[in-house]
Amino acid sequence: MSNKIVKLDKLTINKIAAGEVIERPASVVKELVENSIDAQSRKITINIQEGGKKTVEVIDDGMGMESNDARLSINRHTTSKINNADDLFSIHSLGFRGEALASIVSVAQVEIITKTEESDLGIHLVIEGGEIVSDKQASAPKGTLISVKNLFFNVPVRRKFLKTTSTEVNHITEYVTKLALANPSISFTLTHNGKDILTAPKGDLIAQITAIFGENIARACLPINKKENDYTVTGFITKPEFSRKSKDYLYIFVNGRAVTNKVISEAVLRGYGTSVPHNRYPIIFLYFDLPPDEVDVNVHPTKKEIRFSNEAKVYALIESATRESLEKSGLKLFETVTETRHKPTTLTSIETKSLESSKKKLPVSVSPRERPDYTIVKSKEQRIDKFLPITDKNIELLEKSFERKKSIRVLGIIKDTYIVAETQEGLFLCDQHAAHEKINYEKYIRQIKKKSVSIQQLLAPVSVTLKPSEFEIIESIKENLKSFGFEIEIFGKNEILIRSIPAIMGVTIEFNSAKDMIDIFKTNVSEIKEKLDLEDLGFIKEIVSIFACRRSIKAGDKITLDRAELLLKELLELEEPFACPHGRPTIIILNEKYIEELFKRDYR
Ligand SMILES: Nc1ncnc2c1ncn2[C@@H]1O[C@H](COP(=O)(O)OP(=O)(O)OP(=O)(O)O)[C@@H](O)[C@H]1O
Numbered sequence: 001m002s003n004k005i006v007k008l009d010k011l012t013i014n015k016i017a018a019g020e021v022i023e024r025p026a027s028v029v030k031e032l033v034e035n036s037i038d039a040q041s042r043k044i045t046i047n048i049q050e051g052g053k054k055t056v057e058v059i060d061d062g063m064g065m066e067s068n069d070a071r072l073s074i075n076r077h078t079t080s081k082i083n084n085a086d087d088l089f090s091i092h093s094l095g096f097r098g099e100a101l102a103s104i105v106s107v108a109q110v111e112i113i114t115k116t117e118e119s120d121l122g123i124h125l126v127i128e129g130g131e132i133v134s135d136k137q138a139s140a141p142k143g144t145l146i147s148v149k150n151l152f153f154n155v156p157v158r159r160k161f162l163k164t165t166s167t168e169v170n171h172i173t174e175y176v177t178k179l180a181l182a183n184p185s186i187s188f189t190l191t192h193n194g195k196d197i198l199t200a201p202k203g204d205l206i207a208q209i210t211a212i213f214g215e216n217i218a219r220a221c222l223p224i225n226k227k228e229n230d231y232t233v234t235g236f237i238t239k240p241e242f243s244r245k246s247k248d249y250l251y252i253f254v255n256g257r258a259v260t261n262k263v264i265s266e267a268v269l270r271g272y273g274t275s276v277p278h279n280r281y282p283i284i285f286l287y288f289d290l291p292p293d294e295v296d297v298n299v300h301p302t303k304k305e306i307r308f309s310n311e312a313k314v315y316a317l318i319e320s321a322t323r324e325s326l327e328k329s330g331l332k333l334f335e336t337v338t339e340t341r342h343k344p345t346t347l348t349s350i351e352t353k354s355l356e357s358s359k360k361k362l363p364v365s366v367s368p369r370e371r372p373d374y375t376i377v378k379s380k381e382q383r384i385d386k387f388l389p390i391t392d393k394n395i396e397l398l399e400k401s402f403e404r405k406k407s408i409r410v411l412g413i414i415k416d417t418y419i420v421a422e423t424q425e426g427l428f429l430c431d432q433h434a435a436h437e438k439i440n441y442e443k444y445i446r447q448i449k450k451k452s453v454s455i456q457q458l459l460a461p462v463s464v465t466l467k468p469s470e471f472e473i474i475e476s477i478k479e480n481l482k483s484f485g486f487e488i489e490i491f492g493k494n495e496i497l498i499r500s501i502p503a504i505m506g507v508t509i510e511f512n513s514a515k516d517m518i519d520i521f522k523t524n525v526s527e528i529k530e531k532l533d534l535e536d537l538g539f540i541k542e543i544v545s546i547f548a549c550r551r552s553i554k555a556g557d558k559i560t561l562d563r564a565e566l567l568l569k570e571l572l573e574l575e576e577p578f579a580c581p582h583g584r585p586t587i588i589i590l591n592e593k594y595i596e597e598l599f600k601r602d603y604r
C-alpha cells in the first residue's frame with residue numbers, strides 16, 4: 001500500500017504560511033516598510049501600482065544587506081533580529097519571526113537590490129516561485145529596494161479575492177499613515193500609479209499630524225503626558241467636539257507598533273467621560289511605552305493584537321492621563337459614563353400588583369391569556385382588528401384606510417415630544433422626531449428611485465480636510481454620490497468641498513455633519529457604487545438620520561397642533577408608517593380594550 005502522508009515541498013509550506021502573514025497588498029507594504037524601519041532608515045519611499053496588485057516597491061536608505069544575508073533573507077525563519085526563544089520576551093524590533101520575506105517570495109515575483117555602507121557594490125536578486133533565478137552584483141546606493149510584482153500570481157484563488165483597487169489603496173494608505181505616525185523621525189512618501197498620495201516629512205509628531213491630517217486637527221491637539229514607574233503615555237488627544245462616528249481615528253501605538261487594543265481605547269473613552277457621546281470616538285494619537293517583557297506581541301501573525309501582563313495598571317494610567325490632559329486644557333471635569341440606565345416601571349409590574357391587591361373586589365379576575373393585546377403596531381399588515389374587538393363595523397372601517405386618516409384628532413403634545421391623538425383604534429401616541437425622520441427617509445428613497453433627487457446648492461460650500469486614505473475613497477465615489485444628491489469637488493491636496501446636498505436635508509450643513517457624512521460614505525463604498533437593494537440601503541438610513549438629528553423636528557421642539565396633525569397625516573400616507581428607518585416604533589396605539597382593562601371596567 002502506498003503511503004498516504006507525504007512531506008510538503010518548501011514552496012507549498014511557504015505558500016500555506018504566507019496565507020497568515022500576507023493577506024493583501026497592504027500586508028506586503030507593512031512587512032517591507034517594517035523591515036526598512038528596523039534597518040534604521042531615515043527615508044522610505046513606497047510606490048504602488050494598481051492598488052499594489054501589480055507592484056509594490058519599497059525603497060529605503062537603511063543599513064542594507066551583505067550579499068549572503070540577502071540570499072538568506074528570503075528563507076523561512078532567517079532573521080537578524082532575534083537569536084533564540086528568550087529574545088522573544090524582549091523584542092525591540094518590528095520584525096522577529098524571519099517569515100515575511102519567505103512568505104512574500106512564495107506568492108509573488110520579487111526583486112531585491114541592496115547595499116551596505118561598507119561594500120562597494122550591492123547585489124541584485126531576482127526571485128521567482130521562491131527560488132533565486134538571477135543573482136548579480138549591481139551598483140546601488142546604500143539601502144534596500146524591494147519590488148514585489150503580481151501578488152498571488154501563483155495562488156489564483158487568493159488573487160480573485162483581492163478587493164477593488166481603491167479599497168486596497170485605502171488599506172495601504174492607512175498602514176503607511178500609522179507607520180509614519182509611529183516614526184516621526186523618518187520621512188515617508190507614498191505614490192499610487194505615479195501620483196503622490198501621502199508625504200510625511202520627518203520632523204516632530206505635530207508636523208506629521210499637520211502633513212497628514214491638516215491644520216484643523218493639528219490645532220485641536222492637546223498634549224497627553226504621564227509617567228508612572230516604567231509606563232509612559234505621550235502624544236496628543238483632541239478636543240471632544242472633534243469626535244468622529246468611526247473608530248478610524250484612534251491611533252494607538254504600543255512600543256512603537258500601531259495596534260488596536262481594547263484596554264487602551266476603552267480607558268481613553270472613559271477618560272473623556274460623557275464629553276464624547278455614546279457611539280462616537282475622539283481623535284487620538286497615543287503612544288504607550290512599557291518594558292517589552294510586559295507586553296506580548298506574538299499573539300497574532302500580523303502582530304496587530306497585543307496583550308498586557310497587567311491590564312488594570314495600563315487602564316488606570318491611560319484613563320487618568322486622558323482626564324488630566326482634558327482638564328489641563330481648561331475643559332471642565334466631565335462626569336464619567338456609568339453603565340446603568342434608568343429602568344422604567346414596566347406595565348406588567350403595575351398590572352400584577354394592582355390586580356393582586358384588588359382581586360377580591362373584582363367580580364371576575366382576568367387571566368393573562370384573555371387579556372386584550374397591548375401591542376406596538378409594526379406594519380399595516382398587522383391588522384388593527386387585532387387590537388379591537390372584532391365587529392363588522394370595525395372591519396368595514398379598516399378596509400377604507402383613508403377613513404383612518406380622517407378620523408385622527410390631535411389632542412395635544414406631551415413633553416414637546418409625543419403627539420397624543422384619538423383615533424378609531426384608541427389612544428394614539430406618536431414620536432414626532434421619529435415620524436419626521438421616517439417621512440423624510442421615504443421621500444428621499446422615492447426620489448433616488450426616480451433618479452430625480454432634488455438638490456440644494458449650498459450658499460457657502462463646506463470644506464472638509466480628509467486624511468489621505470479617506471481622500472482616495474471619496475475621489476473614487478465622487479461621481480456615484482451625485483445620484484444621491486451630493487456634489488463634491490476635489491479641492492487641493494487633501495481637501496474637498498461639499499457643494500450640494502439633497503434638498504430634503506435642508507439648505508445648510510454644519511461642519512460636524514459634513515464630517516459624519518464622510519465617515520458614512522467611507523464605510524459604505526460598495527453600497528454607494530453598486531446601489532444594491534435600495535429598499536434596504538443602510539447607507540441612506542444613516543445619512544437621513546444624521547440630517548434628521550439636526551434638521552427634522554426633534555424631540556423637545558415645540559410644534560403647533562396643526563403641524564402635528566399634518567405630520568400624522570403625512571406619516572399615515574406612507575406604505576409602512578409604523579417604524580422609523582432604524583426600526584424603532586413611530587406610533588404606539590393603546591386600544592380601547594386595553595384602556596378599559598387598566599380602569600378595571602372589564603367586569604361588564
Ligand atoms: N529593508 C531591509 N534592510 C535591511 N535588511 C533587511 C531589509 N529587509 C529585510 N532585511 C533582512 O532580512 C531578514 C528577513 O526579513 P523578514 O522580514 O523575512 O524577517 P524579520 O523582519 O526578521 O521577521 P518578520 O517575519 O517578523 O518580519 C531581516 O531579519 C533582515 O535582516
Ligand SMILES: [Mg+2]
Pocket residue numbers: 031034035094095096100101
Ligand atoms: Mg520583517
